[in-house]
Amino acid sequence: MKIRNETGVxxxxxxxxxxxxxxxxxxxxxxxxxxxxxxLCKVLSDLQNRGEQVIFVSSGAIAVGxxxxxxxxxxxETKKKQALAAIGQCELMFMYDKLFGEYxxxxxxxxxxxxxxxxxxxxxNVINTxxxxxxxxxxxxxxxxxxxxxxxxxxxxxxxxxMLSAIVxxxxxxxxxxxxxxxxxxxxxxxxxxxxxxxxDVIEKINAEILEMAAGTGSNRGTGGMITKLxxxxxxxxxxxxxSVINGSNPENLYEVIDGKKIGTKFLPVK
Numbered sequence: 090m091k092i093r094n095e096t097g098v099x100x101x102x103x104x105x106x107x108x109x110x111x112x113x114x115x116x117x118x119x120x121x122x123x124x125x126x127x128x129l130c131k132v133l134s135d136l137q138n139r140g141e142q143v144i145f146v147s148s149g150a151i152a153v154g155x156x157x158x159x160x161x162x163x164x165x166e167t168k169k170k171q172a173l174a175a176i177g178q179c180e181l182m183f184m185y186d187k188l189f190g191e192y193x194x195x196x197x198x199x200x201x202x203x204x205x206x207x208x209x210x211x212x213x214n215v216i217n218t219x220x221x222x223x224x225x226x227x228x229x230x231x232x233x234x235x236x237x238x239x240x241x242x243x244x245x246x247x248x249x250x251x252m253l254s255a256i257v258x259x260x261x262x263x264x265x266x267x268x269x270x271x272x273x274x275x276x277x278x279x280x281x282x283x284x285x286x287x288x289x290d291v292i293e294k295i296n297a298e299i300l301e302m303a304a305g306t307g308s309n310r311g312t313g314g315m316i317t318k319l320x321x322x323x324x325x326x327x328x329x330x331x332x333s334v335i336n337g338s339n340p341e342n343l344y345e346v347i348d349g350k351k352i353g354t355k356f357l358p359v360k
Contacts, residue, residue, distance in 0.1 A: 103264040104223070105347065106330075107133065108146040108254035112271040113337035115149060120156040121180075127188055129340040133228065134192035136343065142223045144261065145196075146231045146254040147185070153177035174235035185230055195227045200234035201253065212260060219261050231257060255321035259328035266325050267346055268318050269337025274354030275315060277302055292356045295323040322356040332356040 109129065116122050137143045151170055154177030155163065164170055182198050189196050199218065206212045222229050233253055251268060258266040276286040292299060303315035315334075322332040333346045335353030345352040 104142045104144065104261060105136070106144045106146060106254055106258040106261075106263045106266045107269065107343065108250060108266065109148065109269045109337060110250070110271070111148045111152045113269050114147070115152045115156070118156070118161060119152045121153055121184065125338070125340065126184065129337075130185065130188035131192060132340040132343050134189060134194045136347065137194060137226070137228060141347065144219065144223075144229050144231065144257060144263065145185075146250055146257060147181060148232065148250045150174045150177035150181055150232060150235060153180045171236050178232065178236075181232075182230065189228060196230045197222050197227050199229055199231045201231060201257075202234050202237065206256060206260065215257075216260055219257075249317045249321075251317040251321040252324065255325040255330070255332075258325050258330045258332075263330050265331040265333065265346075266321075267343060268321065268332065268334045269340075269343075270315075270318065270334060271337065272315070273336045274334050274352075275299070275302060275319070289354050290351055292322075292354060294359070295319060295326070295356065326356050327359050329358045331358050 113129075114122060114126055133143050133145060151163065151173045154173030154175070155161070157176050157180055158173060160173075164173070178200070182196075185196050199215075201215065204211070205215055219229050231253070233250060254266055254268065257263075272280060273288055275289050275292065276283075277289065278286045280286040280288075289302075300316070300319055303319050318334050322334070325332050333353050333355050335342050335346060342352055346355075
């Protein structure tokens with residue numbers, strides 16, 4: 090389907106999966122960064138208005154739950170993290186419903202587990218639901234169901250929302266996946282410890298050398314680092330999805346990616 094953008098040029102309507110990490114949604118103390126979240130909802134609503142089909146994969150339930158419960162440190166016990174996820178997910182969806190509603194968009198919540206995609210029939214059920222929501226111009230908001238599955242809570246590979254966003258992108262044949270994080274992209278060494286680290290603009294193929302460049306550390310509020318984003322990019326690009334990893338501190342960076350400008354690190358689909 091073709092649409093006309095603000096410059097009068099016809100563009101193909103594309104499916105864009107946007108994943109936002111906990112560190113983008115919250116302050117260091119774990120409480121919600123309302124200013125940034127509101128900016129993000131505004132940009133996503135605007136992208137939907139101009140013809141993008143937006144699918145939003147949002148982390149942050151446990152961190153938001155920590156803020157609601159008055160905790161400043163992520164607990165180590167799985168059952169406590171499950172409880173915090175239940176608290177935080179309510180707050181997240183209340184917030185998204187309110188903020189997207191201010192821009193005349195409705196959202197729908199999908200909480201997934203690995204069991205939701207383990208058979209062809211179950212995968213098709215997920216695809217059908219997302220397809221229908223997009224036809225209704227409703228933005229799906231997707232997270233892993235941390236109250237019934239502990240994959241993410243215990244750091245398993247599928248259980249990270251980076252990988253979840255890649256799986257969703259592959260399932261629905263998305264054109265692109267954009268991962269918002271707290272650094273500017275993939276560097277040849279850790280930019281937090283090496284001031285001379287060089288950012289890589291385009292990656293044609295993810296190999297062992299590229300994987301070695303990624304530091305495996307994350308923030309106190311999240312579950313993964315750049316390595317989980319590389320695993321997600323590897324999964325998605327092998328299924329024909331273009332992946333970009335960008336800094337999420339300014340949600341308007343999403344326009345730069347979609348308009349084809351050089352920002353973050355772009356991972357090209359495998360041909």
